[in-house]
Amino acid sequence: MGILSFLLASILAIGSLGYENDDNLIFIGKKWVFLISGSSGWDNYRHQADIAHAYQIVKRNGIPDENIIVMMADDVANHTNNPVPGTLINQPDGVDVYKGIKIDYSGKDVNSENFLNVLKGHKSAMKGKGSERVIESRKHDHVFVNFVDHGSNGILGFPDTFLYADDLIMTLKEMHAKRRYRKMVLFIEACNAGSMFDGLIDDDTKIIAVTASGPRECSYACYCDESEYHTCLGDLFNVKWMENLDQTIFDVSTKSKTILRDFEEIRTNVTNSNVMVYGDFHVGFEKLSKFIGYNVQRNSQGVINYVHHHPIKAGSLISNRNIPEIILNRKLANSKNIQEIKSLMQKINHRNQMKQVIDAIFFKMYNRIVEALPALSFKIGTIETPAPLKLSIDVFPCYKNIINTISSNCFSLAKNPYVLKKLKILSNMCVVDSNIDKIIVVIINDVCSITNIPNGLENIQ
Template identity: 45%
Template sequence: MEQRMRFWVITLIVIVCMTITMTKSKGQDNGVKWAFLIAGSKGYVNYRHQADVCHAYQVLKSGGLKDENIIVMMNDDIAYNFQNPYPGYIPNRPDGPNVYYNVPRDYTGYEATLRNFYSILRGDKKAIRRGSGKVLDTKPEDTIFIFFSGHGNTGILELPDEKVIYADKLVDTLKMKTSYKKMVIYLESCHAGSMFQGLLPRDSKIYVTTASNPYENSFAFYCPHEKSPPSPAYTVCLGDLYSISWLEDSEQIDRKTETLDEQYLKVWSRTYYTYDDQFSHVMRYGNYVNMGNYILDTYQGAGQSPENDNYHFNATPTHEHSYKRFNTTTGLVSQQDALLHYLKLKLEKASSVDKSKAQTELDDEISRRKHEDQSVHLIWKFLFGEDIRSIMMANLRSDTQPLVDDW
């Protein structure tokens, strides 16, 4: 009797272990791993978005994804920008490696357009205007990883051509794309959750995490401190907290064993607990219930794969310049305040000749913001009166409803 009981206990343990292993392996196949990486901004002040995307390329490339299956869209105006203290060098963290190394420039400058964005997403080669011509030409067994880093607001994301991606059209396009097995989307922007809340079905083939919920900002990270002597070499934030969190996690862990949900929880924790008074809520959308246990390798590659065409990205901080670590604060800067942070540092570092111009730029930006705040307050007062708390607006919608009805 004891032997029979022992047999069944051991059998049960084996079955449980096999189930866990199979669950973590679910989603792996012999299909092609595709990736679409988008930096949605332009200008040196928005350095961090292109740095995030370049870093993402290095993570995916070292994981075994091939250049023919990685599509990069960015303005490409920071590596050799006159304000970059080390031309051609883009670190995504203090003392970090040059993540710009060998990054494909598929769609840059005037090619980084809304038209091309949707053409790439649909896999429509004929609709592409200029650029490399690469699109998500996926087959039914292929997987797709999409990463966007840039500016957003309620229901919109901005692209370098200053046109916007509307949430309803984005989700409709995703719904119409059927020739793939599974898709993962990581989205870095303010109000990022508003792109999917109440719009993306939970029974879709798509797993989404966002840097922020529909009502809040996300945060820039690795920012130089304006009060740290000596003045730092950089006047911009090098990355974004959500993006840095998943990128650094993917570099450090075994992507053959960590799941999407395990990475989500790590990123959620780092983004929420970095500072008590400054945080955003990393969110999940789509079919996260069924896809959360899929392993990262299925979408990001395994890391140091023999299939990476002998690609050796050096993750150590070495390059031709005598690059000195600059003082940084681990405090966060709201994406909406990153421009002010930059202009203050620019003023601090300005020579006597340039100081007047830098002061004017800062004053103009502060005046513009005051004018916008006053205008919004007047509209608010007219619609709701003085006593209505701003939280009322957030409470009008449940988390199963989109924030906008009429797009």
């Protein structure tokens, strides 16, 4: 073997590097992985469990920690509700996926601004925050992003902020223009996840996005029937793509599985929502292992590691929008303690009262708006059944202004997953007229000023 061949072979043996034969040219590049749980709180246990599980997979697949960045609130593993403190599981009787995880950004550092700066590789913007690490990808590198949280029309959630589709799309365009990657894959688990890309992402930028749901539907949580935890352990989309890899047996066909083939398998197994794919379909023919590595670990007997998974029962699936309500009612139905029953009933009644207040505020806003603009209702639909209007980039300044006005003068929308399903009607107004926010914010301010808004409204899940 010549010296050049030996050096090339040595470089390719390093887990963070790979090669690609493209037009008979060999390119050396790293694999970068960015894992994000955008939520906080016990009710959202599943999001952090998903991301911790994803970390274990890519780590096992040979991606070094220096090429993995993890962003999660990290308030669940040691939560007082956790029956096994210091652990996270992603399936019933599952292994601890929290063990050994290295979290770069937690607590208040989990926000949309930091997410975009880490993705873009803006190191100076992250100085003094968390680990300060960013995705330092270059033109020959492959980038994999897995984001898990709540969502709405053109929105992904963070504990205190929103990530809007236009900001994400513009970041991806900036990365493409600056040649910050060779190819990129995004797996997005959230309600309405498809609305982040539908009609917005270019099809020639070597980026492909796979989403847990279409633009106008909710995604589903799973393993929600564990009485000891009183929450859901995973999200169906994320669980399915990861469990497929957990059960991988080393052979050529599995190692060579393409992203589109993996998408087909996930879509077949996720029947409660429409798993979608957007962007540059040419990237879909690439091997998934080019982005997240491949597990070739054997145990001491020389057998490939195999992880057994529980079947997902229909009763353990819950729409991500309904989890707190259903879990509380299940606890109430199963409780035999008088004091606990009283406490649960108080929580349920309080939650229902707060939901009624939110409903009343939105109906008041809507009625005032369509009263001022009568022709609008025929185009945008109603709060319960909004028209299926598609977003465009120029809609977002209007949309953001309306949402920021409500958050500033009424109650925070970012902390309130219940209200997310009501935002479609607001984006529809901006789709019809991108300058309509100038009228609407006046009405919103008036409604909020004369409405008695109780404390804690923003915390209703």
